[in-house]
Amino acid sequence: MKQKITRISxxxxxxxxxxxxxxxxFFGEWAxxxxxxxxxALGVYFWRWKPEA
Structure with missing residues (x-):
């Protein structure tokens, strides 16, 4: 269940x-x-994160 929540996030x-x-x-706002x-990058981290069972 926790894995599914982290995938959704x-x-x-x-x-x-x-x-x-x-x-x-598009608007030239580089920040x-x-x-x-x-x-x-944070999404990639959450996708690969494996919570302890």
């Missing part, structure tokens, strides 16, 4: 991060694009 982070990167690049990239 990883996907949510990827969607938010991708949106921030697109908005940041926002960097924040989106950080969210994507």
């Amino acid at each position: 990883a996907v949510v982070l990827w969607v938010m991060g991708g949106f921030l990167v697109l908005v940041g690049v 926002r694009a960097a924040q989106g990239a950080l969210f994507i």
Whole structure:
């Protein structure tokens, strides 16, 4: 169950991060694009994280 929750949160982070990167690049706001990239990296961390049983 915990694994499923972390997978869902990883996907949510990827969607938010991708949106921030697109908005940041489109409007030239590089701080926002960097924040989106950080969210994507955090999503990868959550996707690979294995909670103890």
